[in-house]
Amino acid sequence: MSKAPPKKLSRLALLEQYKRGENITALLRGDEVQNSEEMIEVAYDLQTGSYVSALQDESTRLHKQQYGREIASIISELGEAQTIMEAGVGEATTLSFVLQQLDVPQAFGFDISWSRLCMAKEWLEAEGLLDRCNLFTGSLFEIPLPDNSIDVVYTSHSIEPNGGHEEAALRELYRVAGKWLILLEPAFDLAETEAKQRMQKHGYCINLFSAINSLGYDVVRHELFPLAINPLNPTGITIIRKPEVSRNPPALCCPVTRGELVPVNGAMFSPQHLAAYPVLEGIPCLRSENAIVASRLLSTTDKR
Structure with a gap:
């Protein structure tokens, strides 16, 4: 017998459930055994401020x-x-x-x-x-x-x-x-x-x-x-x-290519990935799904 899929609820509905004391991860997981990154993101985001x-x-x-x-x-x-x-x-x-x-x-x-x-x-x-x-x-x-x-x-x-x-x-x-x-x-x-x-x-x-x-x-x-x-x-x-290894400087990089990121117009641009990552309230959003295909920005970085 197949397992029931996780419940599909809007984020506003999930927020109301959280305020009522529901376990959001469990609610999203349904009968699944593992949590997905999306489940974890939503569940923890709704808890913001509690810590x-x-x-x-x-x-x-x-x-x-x-x-x-x-x-x-x-x-x-x-x-x-x-x-x-x-x-x-x-x-x-x-x-x-x-x-x-x-x-x-x-x-x-x-x-x-x-x-x-x-x-x-x-x-x-x-x-x-x-x-x-x-x-x-x-x-x-x-x-x-x-x-x-x-x-x-x-x-x-x-x-x-x-x-x-x-x-x-x-x-x-x-x-x-x-x-x-x-x-x-x-x-x-x-x-x-x-x-x-x-x-x-x-x-x-x-x-x-x-x-x-x-x-x-x-x-x-x-x-x-x-x-x-x-x-x-x-x-x-x-x-x-960890055994001794050659070190690299701790500079933020593209999560996909691990290449450099260039600040452009309030975003972080990856010349190798031809993608821009948004920066919200001074916080770079550097998950691969945040990447916005923006090849036109390449010419902007060339001029800088």
Whole structure:
């Protein structure tokens, strides 16, 4: 018997469902086992503001501060870093608390949701951290940065909803990392039965550590992280060391060709892809589906 397709609801209707407390990812997924990027984008975009608002609760803020402090401490122990990046940065609440404890010149953060990045920009500015941060939309599977360009790449439950696509996500994160890849993700292999069942129900990544092993990455630490907020979604920390490689500067690039991007008339233009990527409220939108075929802009860039 075939599975029922996900429900087709307008985004306005989904927003109303979210306000009523519905789980939007589950609603969109229907009887499917895995979440698609579109499902994840819509579900997280509709949540915009909830992470910053949650920090008004003193206990939540304290936990977040401790969480960020611990990540910063781990990064410091790994050696000097000139650049860090949080993949799936959301509203940058975690990144902000990391940066408050870590003296790193440049931080990068990308997310699938533009609205959450817009909130992140406001939050980082209010915290006095925006001048160190580069925010842009991007896909976990097509990160618009060159190979080996960021000293330390880390995630905080960003691979989580992408169950079934663990290896593809790992390959891309590892590609961009210059020295270290730190994963703070659901620890299926270290979880109790009830937590495992919940992860499976929500389409979470349950094969992450086995995928790491199959890829042959150099794991220097893999254990439960002490600051998980939900015992039914225990956080594991996995630290992966990358061998010394030739480095590339951390300049934003076309997610399709990985070639240069040229600022033109408020957009980012890829001469190799003959496409323009919009920039909204100062945030470059660098997912491949954002590309606008614009070969005429080539002549504009030639004149500059």
